[in-house]
Amino acid sequence: MTTHACDTLRCMTNPEVHAAVNALADAAATAQSDLAHTTGETRNDLLEALADALDAQADHIAEANAADMAQARADGMDEGKLDRLYFGAKRVRQSAQGVRHVATLPDPLGEIVRGSTLPNGLRLQQIRVPIGVIGMIYEARPNVTVDVASLCLKSGNAAILRGGHAAERTNAATLEVIRGTLAEHGLDPALVASVDAYGRDGATAMMQARGHIDVLVPRGGAGLIQSVVRNSTVPVIETGAGNVHIYIDRSGDPEKAIPILLNAKTQRVGVCNAAEKLLVHRDVAEGFLPVAAQALANAHVAIRADETAYRIIGQSHILDLDLAHADEQDWDTEYLALKIGIKVVDSLDEAIAHINAHSTGHTESIIAEDYSAVETFTQRIDSAVVMVNASTRFTDGGVFGFGAELGISTQKMHARGPMGLREMTTTKWIGYGTGQVRA
Amino acid sequence: MTTHACDTLRCMTNPEVHAAVNALADAAATAQSDLAHTTGETRNDLLEALADALDAQADHIAEANAADMAQARADGMDEGKLDRLYFGAKRVRQSAQGVRHVATLPDPLGEIVRGSTLPNGLRLQQIRVPIGVIGMIYEARPNVTVDVASLCLKSGNAAILRGGHAAERTNAATLEVIRGTLAEHGLDPALVASVDAYGRDGATAMMQARGHIDVLVPRGGAGLIQSVVRNSTVPVIETGAGNVHIYIDRSGDPEKAIPILLNAKTQRVGVCNAAEKLLVHRDVAEGFLPVAAQALANAHVAIRADETAYRIIGQSHILDLDLAHADEQDWDTEYLALKIGIKVVDSLDEAIAHINAHSTGHTESIIAEDYSAVETFTQRIDSAVVMVNASTRFTDGGVFGFGAELGISTQKMHARGPMGLREMTTTKWIGYGTGQVRA
CATH class of the missing domain: 3.40.605.10 (Aldehyde Dehydrogenase; Chain A, domain 1)
Structure with a gap:
């Protein structure tokens, strides 16, 4: 020793x-x-x-x-x-x-x-x-x-x-x-x-x-x-650290996804329940990412994208785009800024594994219409709060009806959330x- | 620094x-x-x-x-x-x-x-x-x-x-x-x-x-x-450390007190819910201590007594008595043996203050018939379990109906008792x- x-x-x-x-x-x-x-x-x-x-x-x-x-x-x-x-x-x-x-x-x-x-x-x-x-x-x-x-x-x-x-x-x-x-x-x-x-x-x-x-x-x-x-x-x-993810399932409804993504990322920047990462299922990436990227660009959100997301977004002729390659560190970083990391995943399982490996265990949200995908995500994600088709910004003692909050616990002992x-x-x-x- | x-x-x-x-x-x-x-x-x-x-x-x-x-x-x-x-x-x-x-x-x-x-x-x-x-x-x-x-x-x-x-x-x-x-x-x-x-x-x-x-x-x-x-x-x-107290109030019923004291001290020695200290209200000490000391002596329990308890027990002609003066360290010691510390207190408040100062926060018991004494003791004692007219040996996951226990928590975070x-x-x-x- x-x-x-x-x-x-x-x-x-x-x-x-x-x-x-x-x-x-x-x-x-x-x-x-x-x-x-x-x-x-x-x-x-x-x-x-x-x-x-x-x-x-x-x-x-x-x-x-x-x-x-x-x-x-x-x-x-x-x-x-x-x-x-x-x-x-x-x-x-x-x-x-x-x-x-x-x-x-x-x-x-x-x-x-x-x-x-x-x-x-x-x-x-x-x-x-x-x-x-x-x-x-x-x-x-x-x-x-x-x-x-x-x-x-x-x-x-x-x-x-x-x-x-x-x-x-x-x-x-x-x-x-x-x-x-x-x-x-x-x-x-x-x-x-x-x-x-x-x-x-x-x-x-x-x-x-x-x-x-x-x-x-x-x-x-x-x-x-x-x-x-x-x-x-x-x-x-x-308390507090929030490397918060939104996952767009292949069954996700874009009509819900885009407003939730924008709300979670931009409604208030620099708070622990703001979204920091976007994971998108490969099957819907080509359709979803250009729309999402344009919406993010309009809101002045910089994008750090993995290889696939970079390619799809890069060829989409988006105006006012701040796009760069994500590096490994991005997946573990809580930006607390107008910036988001985007990754394309092959499956629900890959999304869950990525989140459980990189999240701080604060809040994650799935956008999906498929019942089994929702059940699997809510059961398998090991975070204090898991949202379904809702903004991550709802993780808050006031919103939850507690009247006030001392903080948001990201550990499992004594109090969680x-x-x-x-x-x-x-x-x-x-x-x-x-x-x-x-x- | x-x-x-x-x-x-x-x-x-x-x-x-x-x-x-x-x-x-x-x-x-x-x-x-x-x-x-x-x-x-x-x-x-x-x-x-x-x-x-x-x-x-x-x-x-x-x-x-x-x-x-x-x-x-x-x-x-x-x-x-x-x-x-x-x-x-x-x-x-x-x-x-x-x-x-x-x-x-x-x-x-x-x-x-x-x-x-x-x-x-x-x-x-x-x-x-x-x-x-x-x-x-x-x-x-x-x-x-x-x-x-x-x-x-x-x-x-x-x-x-x-x-x-x-x-x-x-x-x-x-x-x-x-x-x-x-x-x-x-x-x-x-x-x-x-x-x-x-x-x-x-x-x-x-x-x-x-x-x-x-x-x-x-x-x-x-x-x-x-x-x-x-x-x-x-x-x-x-988990586990138990410097466990029994307090005999001035209103305590000796018919309950003696069996509970013996059970708590001797039913099983070396366990964390066994009694280690006996506090007795001054008003009943002269009557209670000789009886208690004889019962403890019969059960081969050695006594470490404060000044007053030593005097009362010492002059009581008890057979087979192992009596010695307690020192300050005794009040903080979990004997896990056939030994008990005995102290005479002037009031319920002194009993509560002594317990909150010296207990490990596991289990304490009050023997009392006075309603207000029971209310005050159960509210003021800052331990995982407070018993009223019952043996401290009941603090146990099996007894509590949990079926099994991992241990007994003496801290306040996450789990207590x-x-x-x-x-x-x-x-x-x-x-x-x-x-x-x-x-």
């Missing part, structure tokens, strides 16, 4: 920061055990008050955000990121509306999931309870601070937050409002805490706070998520007896 | 073993995608055939086990471990009966967990599917090989196994029977594979096979489990549309 130098974050440590972050998490846990036993009514009142406080302090938060924005501009942040960082008074008030909406959602706690009475009379029930302390590591998007805090409080959980460096002033101002509201409601402000004061070390310490933080949810780009997944000893829920309030809970068994012992 | 030398297994690597183990897992995954789509009937037939094959090959497996036993005896293995290693023909046939029982259990796959039709007509359903490739790292107990293989096959999963070194011959012979049965049923023997050939490196490689193995379940002593939890990049389900077939599954969303796009 060879032993090589360790290059993971797990091997780095700053004992003072670890101790401080663990202490924050432990204080959060103590506060959480009180929150967990408040009524749903109390938690809803808390959220209403938080929304009011955010409205009242919108200008103050916006002021902090203006300083973050100025700094980010000076540092040369690109427009897309600047837009996500922006948290002016109007956006703060929109966030407050979001908090009010969370307050209206059904309480996930206390549901009796299942139960039975054993032959000896012991009455068993499995009841839904909060997870405990949820850690969130995310990029410079201040609205996430409000979203996560409101979802955690609604579901009886505490939150330990590490937001992106560029949003630190905004997040600090927002946190002040959240913690003030908690205190006014007789709850411990320790329920929602930030490790931003410790910079990157704070995030590292969160990843190693096993036994202090119950679950860590990274939200952001693939790099951030993979870093957390690789370096965390705390259980992680992997959009994570709403229910996915922020665990269960506990209670056995009500009258003196039973085991024989 | 200080960077210190890394001392975790994660930093050690043997590239050939990693590649080999990843290849085993990938072959298992390919085979699993076929198994996942067999009918429940097919999987039950497979298990019946496996049971028959184990019966037929019982002497052959027992022979391999005799060699393991001889080696273990020569290596000085203690009697308890030798008993767990023993897999004579009769025990093999008992295991075969266990496999037949698993075949009779309801199929966990295909359940429609929930669903709805969106306002746009998209029909959403969440369906129960296998997790994929389950890795199991366990100690030298050959019956676990049969248990895990049968539970995995029943639930449509593949299994990658690392059994204890001392059982390698037995496990190899057992695996031969399992893989032979798979082949005879037209299934890929790769579905159940062992990394035993790679020794400890095999286990290390399993822990780092993220993306190849979907979940890792360690089963065995606390040392084994903690090593896997700390070193695995694959999601882990933590006894893990049956349902806990070996995940879900997938399928959206059936007719051309819907997102507005």
Whole structure:
């Protein structure tokens, strides 16, 4: 066995920061055990008050955000990121509306999931309870601070937050409002805490706070998520990465296929449920691809095509076409841009095998009228969500009726697909007896 | 930030073993995608055939086990471990009966967990599917090989196994029977594979096979489990450790308390749901402890007592008493022996705080007749299972009606408490549309 130098974050440590972050998490846990036993009514009142406080302090938060924005501009942040960082008074008030909406959602706690009475009379029930302390590591998007805090409080959980460096002033101002509201409601402000004061070390310490933080949810780009997944000893829920496929079966209806393809690729670019790849059955490629390519070109979508697709599209005299050869890397890349990879497959089986080999397991869609093709695709595709004759853009907690979402899980453990309030809970068994012992 | 030398297994690597183990897992995954789509009937037939094959090959497996036993005896293995290693023909046939029982259990796959039709007509359903490739790292107990293989096959999963070194011959012979049965049923023997050939490196490689193995379940002593939890990049389900408490409330009925205490402590020693600690409310300590101590002494249970309990028990003229002072370490120790820690508490709140601080989160029981004490205890205790006036020994997949169990999860993610077939599954969303796009 060879032993090589360790290059993971797990091997780095700053004992003072670890101790401080663990202490924050432990204080959060103590506060959480009180929150967990408040009524749903109390938690809803808390959220209403938080929304009011955010409205009242919108200008103050916006002021902090203006300083973050100025700094980010000076540092040369690109427009897309600047837009996500922006948290002016109007956006703060929109966030407050979001908090009010969370307050209206059904309480996930206390549901009796299942139960039975054993032959000896012991009455068993499995009841839904909060997870405990949820850690969130995310990029410079201040609205996430409000979203996560409101979802955690609604579901009886505490939150330990590490937001992106560029949003630190905004997040600090927002946190002040959240913690003030908690205190006014007789709850411990320790329920929602930030490790931003410790910079990157704070995030590292969160990843190693096993036994202090119950679950860590990274939200952001693939790099951030993979870093957390690789370096965390705390259980992680992997979210977000979406190398999303649409497969046009030989039985697919082009009248459905083209609108779905355009919607999935272009309705919103840069989101995890946007389509990134198009697979087309060989039998319909000659007819379908020229129409699809023209529609994509009209929408300014660049095409990276395999050999066959390149040939078919290339000879189709399409206007304003940005066409290039795909390389092997394309099949594994989430573009998050006006770009799509196109491949012609010989069969349904080849499509399924390609998707299961290259997908991130987020969402895939089949366009087909053939019953057996639909059955095979929905059964064989190993992703969180499989759509049939529908846009991949529907994979969303709001659309699914969860009211709000913490993220979209692409792993199989605990939660898969959009994570709403229910996915922020665990269960506990209670056995009500009258003196039973085991024989 | 200080960077210190890394001392975790994660930093050690043997590239050939990693590649080999990843290849085993990938072959298992390919085979699993076929198994996942067999009918429940097919999987039950497979298990019946496996049971028959184990019966037929019982002497052959027992022979391999005799060699393991001889080696273990020569290596000085203690009697308890030798008993767990023993897999004579009769025990093999008992295991075969266990496999037949698993075949009779309801199929966990295909359940429609929930669903709805969106306002746009998209029909959403969440369906129960296998997790994929389950890795199991366990100690030298050959019956676990049969248990895990049968539970995995029943639930449509593949299994990658690392059994204890001392059982390698037995496990190899057992695996031969399992893989032979798979082949005879037209299934890929790769579905159940062992990394035993790679020794400890095999286990290390399993822990780092993220993306190849979907979940890792360690089963065995606390040392084994903690090593896997700390070193695995694959999601882990933590099982088994049980620092289990019984709390006698001031309202507790001694007629219930004594039999439950004795049952929980002595009905089977060395199991994770056996009681390890007794907390007694101060108001009833003088009356209860002498009776309890005499009952424990009669059952040869040694007592480690806090100051107050020591004084009360010490002056009670109990026969055959093994009484000593508890130290701080006792409160965190799972004895797995005829030994119990006893502490007198001033209040229900102190009992709850002590348990939440020192428990491993497995099972606790309250003995009480007071309604509010029961409500407070069951709500505030943060463990997988909370019993009321019942023995802690009931925490068991078989008892709970799951038919069989993979282990008892003491973590909050994915599964909590006894893990049956349902806990070996995940879900997938399928959206059936007719051309819907997102507005």
